[in-house]
Every structure is written in structure tokens, then in C-alpha cells.
Amino acid sequence: MKTASDTGETIASPAPEVISRRRHYGAFYGLDPLPQAFGLVVGNCQAESLRIVLDGPERPTLRVPPVHEMTVEDAELLHGLVAGAEFVVAQPIRDDYRGLPLGTRQLGESARRGIPVITVPSVRFAGLHPFQVAMRVPGVDEDPPIVAYHDVRTLSVAAGLPVADRLDAEGVRRIAEASVAELRRREDSIDVPVSDLLQPVAEGLMRTVNHPGNDLFLPLAARVLDKLGGGDPTDPGRPLLAAVQAPLEAWVVDAWQLDTERRAHWIVGGEPVDPDEVRDAHREWYARHPQFVTGAAERLGDLLAVWRAA
Template sequence: MSGPAAPALDPLRRVHYAHFYGEPDRSDRPGPAPDGSVVVVGNCQAESLRLLLDPHGRRSVRIPPVFELEPDDVGRLHALLARATTLVVQPIHAGYRGMALGTDQLAAHLPAGGRTVVVPSVRHNALHPAHVVQHPPPGTDPLPVVPYHDLRVVHAALHGGDPVRPVREDGVREVAAASLAELVRREAGTTVAVSDVLRDPHPDQMRTVNHPGNPVLLALAGRAAAAAGLPAPVDPGRPLLASVRAPVEAAVAATWGFARAPEHDHWWLDGVPVVAAEVTEAHLEWYAAHPAETRAVWARHERQAGRLGLAR
């Protein structure tokens, strides 16, 4: 694959995204054909969708998630799109991070007759009602262990109280309803939707608030494939997007009426269990060292905290 000269990169990054950077990968498989290709762009969910839409890697290449793309990558991505037939993309605002990575900006590089399928970025709180994602400002130490704030722990850091208080059923249901309504709202600007799949919560739907499980990913990929005229995906027989799995609390399982598996007691990081109390302790230490960032998390998510009965 030709394109702009690759920037100086971490060698592991160059290997991981070998075809994107114009190099053969270590499997010795050839890259995809220069035309008839599918380009999938978005956050961490995009790679799982690509694997479902193109399980043999014959029509697509692995590219970095949009939040990792660097200025030198943009021309390479635009060149890839110029030879593609289909762009599957999450909603991305124009000029994202100062680069021409917006949904419409990317679609403009498709050749005549190229098809764009906009898919939602899935976030849902039914299984993890107290969890939120908010990255600290650049240059700030990242949240340790896992990048998910628990609003009960944030509340305890700012206002005192029990950082592991059980969630109430009414709070679980109210947060889930608000989360689903927000997804439906965002789907108004997409080609396909998936919110209907999340209306009946079960433990395989979401591994974290922003990592869907295989049933959700398969449904979304199937709808995207139908819209793009691609073959229907099949279950790969292994969990996708599974590097992090958050615990599902007993009160949450009881709310939705499913059995709670023993592994739901822990966080799972790359297949290794981490005791939830260790995460809570590490986060409390981080909040104590970063009071301004902690207040910013609370301010942004105070409405969700209120649904859980957490008062200022």
C-alpha cells in the first residue's frame, strides 16, 4: 500500500498497524486489495466492527482508533479512503483534535459511488450505573488501574460517605433509562441503530459502560453490513473488546433478574482478576492528589450521581 512516508513510530505500533503503514504484517498475509476495501474509523469499538465485517482481513486494514491518530496519519487515511468502496464510521465532529477527521471530512475522500455507513458509538449504563468515563486533561496522571470513575467513590472523595454503598433498584433503572435515551438521541444522526438491542439488560451486553459485548457488536455489525451491501457477519467464537471487564453488582443483577456469575465480583484486566477494593483504594488516592480533576468529574456527571441518590 503506497502513501505518505510513515512517521517515526514506536516499533510495536508499527507492527500492530503494519498494513496501515504500508508494511507486511508478521503473519505474512498480503494486505487487502487496493480497491473494493472497507475502512472502519472510530473509537475502540471500531476495530471489533472491522473484524466482524471483514473476518479474514481481505477487504480492510487495522488502523489506530481515531483518538490515537497523529497528524502524519491523516494523509495516509485519506489515501486509503480514496481507494475504498465503503466507509463505516462513528460520528466524529469536523476538525477533531485539529485534524480533518470529521465524519463528513472522511467521507469526502471516497471515490464516486463510495458508500458511507454511520454507526453509533455505544455507551450504556444498565449494568454499571455508577461508572463514567472522563479522561483527565493532557499532562495529568491517568486514573490508575482502570479508566472508569465510580461516582460513589468520587462522592466519598469530595463529600465523605461510603464509597462502596450498594446501588438502589430505582437508581439502577433511572440511570439505565437516561443512558438509553441518550443513545437513542445520538442515533438520530446515524445510518443504523442498536439501542433496541439494549432494552432488555443481560450480563453479556456490556463489558464496561463503553465496551459492548459480542451480542451488541454482532447486531451493530450486521446492520452496518446490510446497509453497506456486505456479507452478514458471524460470531467469531471468541470475545471481542474484552481487555477490560467491570464487575456487575448483586443489586444490579437483581434489578434485571439475571443470575450473577462469580467472576462478576472482580474487574478483569487482560484476563487477570483485580479485586474491586483495590481499584477503589487506588482511585481514592488519585482523587486526593488531584482535587481539581475530581471536582470536574463530579460537575460533569452530577445529574447521574443524583439519580443514584448521591447528594452534594
């Protein structure tokens, strides 16, 4: 058998980021031994934070990549691990997600008979950030620079639909209620509800419109553990999903009568980022992506109507 040295071919080494990723998910890729009687938490970035607070000496869990990053190899590995898991907690994922058999139903078919497969929602709540959306528009695959979030005030100007720079308390509550109503609608087919945990509104509930904080993950984990037979969630002793934190603007704090510090700036990677810097970068990005502006304005009609009425 000829080797690479026989033929003069060069076999490329894996890129450093690939090596780092596989090391990060060591047990998933077989680089580290599997814990005994492990559980799995499957979904987007929220799933990993939920896994952290579910994990404990008596219920070890396995870190797995978020489904939106999974490859064909990853999907095969995941199904094999599901077959050996003691429990699976999953966000609702449609069949053949991104062309791979990663649907919650599909994963459940790989689980052993009698093993609990518990569904939890993917949480979005705009009560603390009623100016913010996280979305994609068909045909535009990239995210805006600095932060992958859109401020409806900046977006509406790009669309030629200027809005107010802030809402009154009624407007803030209308947007919060709309996001809770959507979450309740999706909870009809989910095992563990979460929408009631969004009241009363508190700073620690959400870092951004789609990144919950510890104040939500800990009670959600307690509910999941009740389904699994009991136990207490594990406090990680650090803020979860805190790499990007949106501004907590004064008018929002006032609307909810929160006893917390107002913050006009973003926090990205632990460093403050001026909102003007984000706004200017996003204006340039919108100018280069008019298709996104048009598509987003159409999809955000109800939200923009609240802002235009302010």
C-alpha cells in the same frame, strides 16, 4: 551529500513500541500489501471490534489505528486509504478532531463518488454498571491507576458528597434509561441505530460502561451489512473488548433478574483485580487531583442525584 557517518551524527532507531505499532497496522503503513476491494472502519476502540465482525473473505477490511492515537502522518495515510476503499464505516467524529482532518464529514470528502459512508454510534450504556463513568476533566490529562474508570461511590466520597453503596431496581433502571435516551438522541443523525439492541439487558452487552461485548457487536454488524448489501457477520470465536471487565455486582444482577454469575472483582488482562485495590488507588489519585474531583462532581450532577436519593 553528507551522511550521518560523515558528520558523526547518530540517527536514532525507532523505539520498539513504535516498530511494534507499525507492524500491528502493517497494511495501513504500507508494510503489508493491501487487500483487494477493502473496507475501512474508523473511530475509537469500538471501531476495531466492529471491523473484526464485519471482516470476511468477500469483504476484507483494513485495520487502522483508533482516531485518538492518530498523528499527522496517520491522518494523511487514512485519507489516501479512504480514497481507495469500497466502503467506509465511521463513528461520528467532529471536524478537525484533535487538530487533524479526521472528521467523518472530512473523511467522506475523500471517498470516491458513490462509495457508501455509513455512520454508527459510539455506544455507552450504564445499565450493567450504574456506578461507573468514563470521563475526562479539562486540565487533567491522565487517567486513574489500574483502570481508567471512575466509581461514583468513591468519587462522591472524595467530593464530600457520600452516596449509598448500591441502588434498588428502580434506580438501576433510571440510570439505564438515561443512557439509552442519550444514545437515541445522538442516533438522530446516524445511519445505523443501536439503542434498541440494549434490550433485554444481558451480561454480554457491555464489558464496561463504554466497551460493548459480542452480544451488541454481532447484531450491529448485521445491520451495517444490510446497508452494504447483505451478508452475515463474522463470529470471532472469542470475547471482544474484554481486556478490562468491570464488576458485575449482585444488586445489578438482581435488578435485571439475570441468570448469570455475580462478580465483585475486576478482570484486567485476564487476571482478577480486587475492587478494594482499585478503590484505594483511586482515592489517592483523587487526593492528588482535586481539580478532577470538583469538575467531575459538577458534570455528574444528575447521576449523583440518583445515587444520593438511594
